[in-house]
Amino acid sequence: MADIPITKPCFDANDRRAVLEPLDSGWVVQGPRVAAFENAIARFTGARCAVATTSCTTALHLALLACGIGPGDEVIVPAFTFVATANVVEHTGARPVFADIDLDTFNIDVTRIERVVTRKTKAIMPVHLFGLTADMDGVMRIARGGRLHAEQSRDRRNQCRDREGAVESSLSRRPLRVIEDAACAIGAFFRGRHAGTFGDAGCLSFHPRKSITTGEGGMVLTNKAAVAGAVRKLRDHGAEITDLARHKTGGLLLPEYNAAGYNYRMTDIQGALGCAQAAKLNWILKRKRALARRYENALGDLQEFRLPGTPAHCVHGYQSYVLLALPRQMTLPDRRELRLLHARRNGLMKSLAAHGIATRQGTHAVHCLAYYRSRYGLRPEDYPNALAADRLSLALPLYPQMTIAEQDRVIRALRECVDTSPP
Numbered sequence: 452m453a454d455i456p457i458t459k460p461c462f463d464a465n466d467r468r469a470v471l472e473p474l475d476s477g478w479v480v481q482g483p484r485v486a487a488f489e490n491a492i493a494r495f496t497g498a499r500c501a502v503a504t505t506s507c508t509t510a511l512h513l514a515l516l517a518c519g520i521g522p523g524d525e526v527i528v529p530a531f532t533f534v535a536t537a538n539v540v541e542h543t544g545a546r547p548v549f550a551d552i553d554l555d556t557f558n559i560d561v562t563r564i565e566r567v568v569t570r571k572t573k574a575i576m577p578v579h580l581f582g583l584t585a586d587m588d589g590v591m592r593i594a595r596g597g598r599l600h601a602e603q604s605r606d607r608r609n610q611c612r613d614r615e616g617a618v619e620s621s622l623s624r625r626p627l628r629v630i631e632d633a634a635c636a637i638g639a640f641f642r643g644r645h646a647g648t649f650g651d652a653g654c655l656s657f658h659p660r661k662s663i664t665t666g667e668g669g670m671v672l673t674n675k676a677a678v679a680g681a682v683r684k685l686r687d688h689g690a691e692i693t694d695l696a697r698h699k700t701g702g703l704l705l706p707e708y709n710a711a712g713y714n715y716r717m718t719d720i721q722g723a724l725g726c727a728q729a730a731k732l733n734w735i736l737k738r739k740r741a742l743a744r745r746y747e748n749a750l751g752d753l754q755e756f757r758l759p760g761t762p763a764h765c766v767h768g769y770q771s772y773v774l775l776a777l778p779r780q781m782t783l784p785d786r787r788e789l790r791l792l793h794a795r796r797n798g799l800m801k802s803l804a805a806h807g808i809a810t811r812q813g814t815h816a817v818h819c820l821a822y823y824r825s826r827y828g829l830r831p832e833d834y835p836n837a838l839a840a841d842r843l844s845l846a847l848p849l850y851p852q853m854t855i856a857e858q859d860r861v862i863r864a865l866r867e868c869v870d871t872s873p874p
């Protein structure tokens with residue numbers, strides 16, 4: 452067992468006190484503490500509305516439904532992300548269409564989005580992976596241009612026409628919806644704006660692998676009252692009014708149900724924990740950023756790795772610290788090189804485990820997973836950057852309580868293992 456874990460939730464006496472409050476009050480389902488947690492996250496992110504759910508997965512599911520995504524639609528998702536990003540598209544009956552990523556950021560490559568837009572494309576789901584925002588200028592530009600705009604730009608490239616103005620004005624545009632998977636992105640900013648507040652909706656996760664946790668939990672951020680309203684109803688079986696509102700007014704009869712909704716409600720026990728976690732969010736982010744800077748300084752000279760960078764306009768939230776075991780002088784490795792580098796990364800992870808240090812691969816290439824491979828006939832090499840990230844990414848331990856001594860042990864062991872691993 453590793454004594455330096457990949458991450459560790461940050462619980463203290465305040466968290467313990469918080470979870471007991473709802474038990475003492477007797478109100479444990481979604482109620483005042485969930486509302487207080489929603490307000491705290493809305494304040495922190497600057498989102499007009501925040502609606503809590505049982506997980507980021509269920510938050511994304513409801514956000515897609517609230518945006519009208521359903522059978523016959525296509526939704527563009529990055530090929531390298533947690534499987535839930537694509538699964539929620541499947542849940543709506545729509546089809547996830549993958550786009551390759553940029554290896555410098557692990558995020559969707561905006562130039563690839565335009566190439567996969569079709570007449571059926573209804574939405575783009577950028578993921579702000581590991582706490583770094585995707586290029587939201589690029590995503591929003593494509594979304595605003597919409598389906599026709601992308602088709603025109605393809606035509607333009609093909610035919611080198613210069614009468615684009617006339618072509619554009621003769622066709623009506625249909626903007627694409629944007630649902631941000633901001634599961635990892637609390638504390639991540641792009642041009643000073645918090646992740647998840649650019650598109651129609653953005654969804655946060657409060658799983659223990661993320662920067663703050665409620666055990667399981669998620670939240671839909673949106674600036675659109677209509678989206679928030681739809682999500683609120685759908686998370687509560689489709690009910691027109693909440694249990695709490697009915698309880699307060701002494702209502703004896705059940706409310707009206709205009710949609711076949713779900714039970715995706717967060718409990719007030721989790722809401723209370725969320726409030727306690729949110730209270731120390733700034734401290735958590737500050738600690739993680741300081742530790743990330745220490746990794747950067749201590750590992751920057753190693754030619755075997757590409758460290759996570761932060762593009763201009765971005766503030767990294769460092770949900771995880773993920774590097775790429777791809778030598779700096781190499782561009783994209785060919786098949787044989789990738790196999791060798793992959794074996795080398797796995798060997799490194801094993802050696803670190805022998806030192807009591809936990810590591811993980813960053814996340815997976817979803818198009819390589821059995822379900823997606825067989826359902827859509829995809830091959831690993833269809834998205835070469837996602838494949839390389841799958842095989843070569845390496846997450847190092849990072850958590851706010853990590854001591855300098857612990858981090859130095861990771862750094863020392865990593866340098867030592869690199870030196871001894873075969874070239």
Ligand SMILES: *Cc1c(COP(=O)(O)O)cnc(C)c1O
Nearest residue numbers: 506507508533535634656657658
């Ligand atoms: C963690 C994660 C999810 C799922 O979040 P849950 O709260 O566990 O449902 C979705 N997408 C990404 C990118 C994630 O990292």
